[in-house]
Amino acid sequence: MSRSALRIAVVGATGAVGETLLALFSERQLAFDALSLVASARSAGRTIVARGETYQVEALERFDFSGIDLAFFSAGSAVSLQWARAAAKQGALVIDNTSAFRMDPRTPLVVPQVNGDLLRRRPEDGIVANPNCATIPVVRALAPLDRRYGVRKIVVSTYQAASGAGLTGMEELRSGARASLSEERVEPSSGRFKVPLAFNVVPSIDVMQGSGFTLEEQKIVQESRKILGRDDLLVSATAVRVPVFNGHSEAVYFECEAPLDRAEIVEILRGAPEIVVHDGEGAAGFPTPRFLPDPDRVHVGRIRVVPDNPHAGWLWLVTDNLRIGAALNALQIAEMAIAHDLL
Ligand SMILES: NC(=O)c1ccc[n+]([C@@H]2O[C@H](COP(=O)([O-])OP(=O)(O)OC[C@H]3O[C@@H](n4cnc5c(N)ncnc54)[C@H](OP(=O)(O)O)[C@@H]3O)[C@@H](O)[C@H]2O)c1
Missing domain, CATH: 3.30.360.10 (Dihydrodipicolinate Reductase; domain 2)
Known part of the structure; x- marks a missing residue:
């Protein structure tokens, strides 16, 4: 897949980690074709400017992951446990910022500068976990x-x-x-x-x-x-x-x-x-x-x-902690996954 054809969803886009991730998309000039911002029903319809464009926040419970290549989850463990596997089954590579899957033996727990070699192949369940910020x-x-x-x-x-x-x-x-x-x-x-x-x-x-x-x-x-x-x-x-x-x-x-x-x-x-x-x-x-x-x-x-x-x-x-401990580490996982053609 060419980088520019990438379709991304950010779940938890209205939170501290989600906001930081959106800022990093601009700073690191991540190329993508479509971006969906997702949060709880409380935020549905809210507008957010990302990379100079205005997006409407969508409610997770009504969101369809079937057209998504890469989904960042940072909306708490309970949300990830409920939705991340379904998103991965629909074809998205999920990068999860919560503790939901970190200790699952099937799930690589990745810090790109330390064990980025785990990203040489796509994980079998389609989920990569981002470690705790400390x-x-x-x-x-x-x-x-x-x-x-x-x-x-x-x-x-x-x-x-x-x-x-x-x-x-x-x-x-x-x-x-x-x-x-x-x-x-x-x-x-x-x-x-x-x-x-x-x-x-x-x-x-x-x-x-x-x-x-x-x-x-x-x-x-x-x-x-x-x-x-x-x-x-x-x-x-x-x-x-x-x-x-x-x-x-x-x-x-x-x-x-x-x-x-x-x-x-x-x-x-x-x-x-x-x-x-x-x-x-x-x-x-x-x-x-x-x-x-x-x-x-x-x-x-x-x-x-x-x-x-x-x-x-x-x-x-x-x-x-919002960058190194969460959003930047997640984005560096994404950059490596793209470089290794995992999407
Ligand atoms: N903060 C850190 O330094 C850090 C570091 C590493 C990992 N994390 C992890 O990242 C996750 C988010 O942390 P945060 O600091 O960004 O929290 P936050 O500022 O409280 O943001 C929470 C986000 O989750 C969304 N959300 C909550 N309940 C939801 C639901 N039922 N369905 C859909 N979206 C829902 C919120 O949407 P609404 O605005 O609609 O409520 C908001 O976008 C947590 O799991 C946290 O442990 C955080």
Whole structure:
């Protein structure tokens, strides 16, 4: 198929990830012939401008995928579980941003810079899964270090932005911050973040599991192992929501079979695809989510080898979760699928 004949559907087009995906279509000049924007019945009829043209949002429950080559799903796991397989059966290659199929053994879980070779053939059930937004930066940074040193253990602490909870999450932070600054009384709420996020940190993302870990923490563990192809990898995480609008940060502790060399780690990460290393003096030694210079790169700073354990190191990672953690990764999967003629 020629790229220009491509017919695309974006399910969840009115959400934070959907909006970002549409912006990236323009920025990366994705060539397509037809674009359908799909959301819930609440948004049906709304108009959205994408790549200079105006589109009407269509309701998912009435949408026909039979003419679609490529369908991006970012409307929550329940929506994907209900509709994605049917869309794939009708012939669309589905790129799913939710957790619905990530751990399904039939479904490739792809970070193009790490395991893009999985896209050499079309998956049997027509679905490619996009990993969790906190998992992608960890595997992007650790895959090249694993090849050199043999990573055996990873401990991740996340500092995740409000945008990870979508447009309503950002709005809740904005209104909560305004209320706090105007000294209105802010009651502990049962909103997007369980307790108010403004001027707070909340060590609980997604639902609590019987293990005492949250689903977000469990995703980081299981998905890292699947993407790196390392069932034996020891991984553990604490996922924390912080009052940042956009951009997830992560402190990553890792232990390896071989002793580490800090200068070599810097060199390896500088040579890794689409990673920016911050290794200067003072503030030049670490990225921060509010002032991220290039949101289409994984930013790594605070590179350290533990003085009394040369097999252990630390990284500080910052990424734009809506781009690297969701829409950009999904679009790069699409670009690879097109390049390999999978559509
Ligand atoms: N935000 C992130 O950083 C991030 C990162 C990775 C993965 N994800 C995943 O991507 C998905 C979307 O996240 P988001 O942040 O974009 O959320 P969001 O801003 O809340 O947007 C949700 C989108 O889903 C649509 N939707 C909801 N219920 C629907 C239904 N029953 N039928 C059809 N469409 C429906 C909404 O349409 P309406 O406007 O009509 O309600 C909206 O377009 C989630 O599964 C999330 O876990 C998000």
